[in-house]
Amino acid sequence: MGEKKLMKGNEALAEGAVRxxxxxFSGYPITPQNEVPEYMSWRMPEVGGTFIQAESEVAAxxxxxGASACGTRVMTSSSGPGISLKQEGISYTASAQLPxxxxxxxxxxPGLGNIAPSQGDYFQAxxxxxxxxxxxxxxxxxxxxxxxxxxxxxxxxxxxYRMVTMILADGxxxxxxxxxxxxxxxIDPSKLPPKDYALGIQEGRSRRVVRxxxxxxxxxxxxxxxxxxxxxxxxxxxTRYETIMAEDxxxxxxxxxxxxxxxxxxxxxxxxxxxxxxxxRPITVWPFPSKILHDLASRIKKILVVEMSTGQMIEDVxxxxxxxxxxxxxxxxxxxIPTEFEVxxxxxxxxxx
Amino acid sequence: xxxxxxxxxxxxxxxxxxxCPGCGHGVIHRLVGETLEELDIxxxxxxxxxxxxxxxxxxxxxxxxxxxxxxxxxAVATGxxxxxxxxxxxxxxxxxxxxxxxxxxxxxxxxxxxxxTIIFVNNAIYGMTGGQMAPTTLPxxxxxxxxxxxxxxxxxxxxxxxxxxxxxxxxxxxxxVAVNTxxxxxxxxxxxxxxxxxxxxxxxxxxVEIISQCPTDWAMTPxxxxxxxxxxxxxxxxxGVFKSLEEKK
Amino acid sequence: MYQGVIMSGFGGQGIISTGVLLAYSGMVDGKHVTFFPAYxxxxxxxxxxxxxxxxxxxxxxxVVSTPDSIIVxxxxxxxxxxxxxxxxxxxxxxxxxxxxxxxxxxxxxxxIDANKIAEEIGTVKCANMVMLGAxxxxxxxxxxxxxxxxxxxxxxxxKKEMLEINENALKRGGTF
Numbered sequence: 001m002g003e004k005k006l007m008k009g010n011e012a013l014a015e016g017a018v019r020x021x022x023x024x025f026s027g028y029p030i031t032p033q034n035e036v037p038e039y040m041s042w043r044m045p046e047v048g049g050t051f052i053q054a055e056s057e058v059a060a061x062x063x064x065x066g067a068s069a070c071g072t073r074v075m076t077s078s079s080g081p082g083i084s085l086k087q088e089g090i091s092y093t094a095s096a097q098l099p100x101x102x103x104x105x106x107x108x109x110p111g112l113g114n115i116a117p118s119q120g121d122y123f124q125a126x127x128x129x130x131x132x133x134x135x136x137x138x139x140x141x142x143x144x145x146x147x148x149x150x151x152x153x154x155x156x157x158x159x160x161y162r163m164v165t166m167i168l169a170d171g172x173x174x175x176x177x178x179x180x181x182x183x184x185x186x187i188d189p190s191k192l193p194p195k196d197y198a199l200g201i202q203e204g205r206s207r208r209v210v211r212x213x214x215x216x217x218x219x220x221x222x223x224x225x226x227x228x229x230x231x232x233x234x235x236x237x238x239t240r241y242e243t244i245m246a247e248d249x250x251x252x253x254x255x256x257x258x259x260x261x262x263x264x265x266x267x268x269x270x271x272x273x274x275x276x277x278x279x280x281r282p283i284t285v286w287p288f289p290s291k292i293l294h295d296l297a298s299r300i301k302k303i304l305v306v307e308m309s310t311g312q313m314i315e316d317v318x319x320x321x322x323x324x325x326x327x328x329x330x331x332x333x334x335x336x337i338p339t340e341f342e343v344x345x346x347x348x349x350x351x352x353x
Numbered sequence: 354x355x356x357x358x359x360x361x362x363x364x365x366x367x368x369x370x371x372x373c374p375g376c377g378h379g380v381i382h383r384l385v386g387e388t389l390e391e392l393d394i395x396x397x398x399x400x401x402x403x404x405x406x407x408x409x410x411x412x413x414x415x416x417x418x419x420x421x422x423x424x425x426x427x428a429v430a431t432g433x434x435x436x437x438x439x440x441x442x443x444x445x446x447x448x449x450x451x452x453x454x455x456x457x458x459x460x461x462x463x464x465x466x467x468x469x470t471i472i473f474v475n476n477a478i479y480g481m482t483g484g485q486m487a488p489t490t491l492p493x494x495x496x497x498x499x500x501x502x503x504x505x506x507x508x509x510x511x512x513x514x515x516x517x518x519x520x521x522x523x524x525x526x527x528x529x530v531a532v533n534t535x536x537x538x539x540x541x542x543x544x545x546x547x548x549x550x551x552x553x554x555x556x557x558x559x560x561v562e563i564i565s566q567c568p569t570d571w572a573m574t575p576x577x578x579x580x581x582x583x584x585x586x587x588x589x590x591x592x593g594v595f596k597s598l599e600e601k602k
Numbered sequence: 603m604y605q606g607v608i609m610s611g612f613g614g615q616g617i618i619s620t621g622v623l624l625a626y627s628g629m630v631d632g633k634h635v636t637f638f639p640a641y642x643x644x645x646x647x648x649x650x651x652x653x654x655x656x657x658x659x660x661x662x663x664x665v666v667s668t669p670d671s672i673i674v675x676x677x678x679x680x681x682x683x684x685x686x687x688x689x690x691x692x693x694x695x696x697x698x699x700x701x702x703x704x705x706x707x708x709x710x711x712x713x714i715d716a717n718k719i720a721e722e723i724g725t726v727k728c729a730n731m732v733m734l735g736a737x738x739x740x741x742x743x744x745x746x747x748x749x750x751x752x753x754x755x756x757x758x759x760x761k762k763e764m765l766e767i768n769e770n771a772l773k774r775g776g777t778f
Contacts, residue, residue: 004629006622006625006626006635006637023436024432024435024436026432031641032641050435052431052435054428055457055461056457058428058458059425059457059458059461060428062421062422062425062428062432063428063429063431063435064432065422065425065428066419066421066428066430067433067435068432069419069429069433070399070432070433070436070437070440074432088422089422089425092422115641171641172638172664172665176636176637176638176664177622177625177636177637177638178635178637178661178664179629179634179635199399199418199433199437200399200439201396201397201439202395202397202416202417203397207366207415207416207417209411209412209417209418209419209420210418210419210420211418211420212420212422258664261662261663262662262665264662264663265662268662337665339663339667339668340663340667341667
């Protein structure tokens with residue numbers, strides 16, 4: 001699949017999307033994701049694709065709406081404040097069932113916040129983010145390698161289920177460098193099967209309409225239930241997670257993204273002191289790995305949630321375990337990054353040590 | 354012997370339009386539909402319906418259609434044209450859509466010189482939502498959010514879109530027309546056709562602003578409403594070419 | 603083997619590229635590596651620092667909170683990072699730019715007149731390489747050969763003479 005390269009997370013993300021067949025990118029500058037549009041600005045022309053620096057995030061997402069409606073694999077990226085602006089277009093895209101892919105390289109918030117790494121946009125990502133009843137398939141990478149290899153999965157899910165997909169990263173994953181080896185051959189988008197909804201040349205077929213509304217009484221309700229059926233399928237078939245040493249654990253740490261790396265380091269330290277710590281790492285945060293967590297919680301009675309926020313994923317954890325275990329929390333919002341020692345201290349306190 | 358003197362254009366579907374009596378949209382739709390047929394571009398055209406009364410345009414134009422968010426037509430058009438340069442892309446927009454919420458998208462697609470066509474219907478009012486003040490509502494004109502008449506001291510003055518865009522290098526064709534008289538309808542058709550031709554020839558951004566009437570939300574009879582177009586609208590929004598190819602050369 | 607390194611100084615001293623060079627060389631040596639720059643809002647003149655991990659095992663946390671070694675290229679960096687160093691850790695100070703003395707006595711301290719040495723070699727710009735040379739000599743985190751091989755990858759636009767100067771600086775640093 002090619003040689004090992006040392007890449008910045010943001011560049012791996014952009015290259016991964018290009019290799020997965022992305023041929024249209026529009027975006028607007030915001031730290032800490034600027035390497036994505038910068039990379040795309042030369043890479044897109046190289047592969048015969050389009051790069052546009054849009055006048056705003058609002059325009060960028062709507063350019064995607066148009067390009068995606070024509071059957072192209074598209075991408076935009078931004079960070080918190082810009083993702084807020086994109087929510088309008090994301091909601092329309094979800095309703096119109098266009099398969100778009102975007103990334104949020106999360107920074108500290110609310111407001112302009114700061115440019116430091118954060119996981120404060122979990123609610124926004126996993127609850128749809130914009131108005132109305134819809135879900136977004138959300139992958140949470142924890143390495144540069146995953147930053148580069150997840151876009152392919154996102155495009156596949158997006159097109160299979162015709163839904164919005166995204167990567168929820170953070171400033172650390174965007175800025176850090178690690179070796180990456182792509183686990184797939186570059187995809188030639190012209191070889192992908194044609195899409196039966198795509199707008200374009202109509203010769204020999206009836207006209208097509210892409211719309212996000214239905215004003216006929218009862219029709220929108222039906223449409224929304226149809227979307228929900230799709231989301232139920234995605235929940236059943238596309239949930240991804242990873243467990244580490246959960247088999248014999250009596251305390252389970254639940255963490256995603258950067259926090260899962262830090263928690264893994266804390267786990268290694270704790271195991272050296274004979275603390276039976278396990279880790280559940282959601283790889284998709286929507287759909288959330290509720291079933292496995294529910295099963296684990298029936299045996300492991302202590303759960304620690306570690307997040308770079310004031311506590312957002314913890315709500316999904318509590319919903320999943322339905323009160324069957326005790327839930328503890330350690331959070332560092334808006335630019336705070338926990339250390340493995342800090343997490344170990346919290347774990348020891350739970351053990352009463 | 355029967356002689357056919359008038360027929361439905363293939364550029365429109367057979368779905369009956371549900372616009373109010375006297376509304377300009379029906380005529381303007383027909384002019385666009387005829388253009389698609391006459392330039393033989395219907396089967397490679399993608400139209401963009403706005404949010405507003407003409408959101409239903411996606412049922413009326415007999416070509417591929419898309420309905421985006423309010424005001425975002427030019428951004429959607431940009432995305433489509435860049436990936437399908439072989440298609441003809443037009444964005445049909447009202448005054449609130451184009452000159453208020455979507456002003457940034459309008460100006461920047463024009464500034465980039467996107468090879469798209471915008472049909473801008475200016476009837477100085479928000480129709481579908483029930484007659485609120487638009488960015489093009491005339492000074493003194495009543496609406497449901499300017500019940501005492503638009504006061505420029507409070508609400509500012511209306512925006513002249515063609516004049517505004519004509520300062521940019523991007524657009525190659527800008528014209529303002531009206532559909533209040535048979536003569537003006539003929540001129541409007543010519544302008545619309547020219548705007549599409551500009552795109553077919555790959556020359557760049559074209560926009561036709563069409564001064565229209567909204568008898569319902571203006572609280573007028575259709576006849577009174579076309580009188581207002583002549584007496585109030587056209588004096589504020591002078592008809593004519595604001596940018597043309599000849600000028601560019 | 604696990605080596606968590608912090609490099610810190612002013613923007614423009616080559617801190618970031620030195621970090622990349624170390625990480626890249628580690629990768630060439632077949633080790634697991636991560637590099638993370640502290641990214642600020644200022645484009646010039648601010649404090650620049652980065653963390654690099656080189657390890658024979660997969661790197662769990664990319665955040666280096668208690669480094670095994672530190673390269674310090676200005677006064678504020680000494681104040682900021684000396685307290686974080688592991689006991690018996692390695693503190694490399696560019697004494698051409700840092701006059702303060704470290705406070706701890708449970709660490710290994712090496713002071714290098716790096717700017718002066720760099721000027722002797724050819725240009726003050728290679729002071730960072732003198733420091734890196736010392737670091738890899740002491741920690742054996744990566745091999746000198748890999749660093750030399752990697753130079754042209756990290757500085758693709760550097761002229762041959764500059765690459766040679768950098769190589770000399772690395773070797774000179776290796777004598778500490």
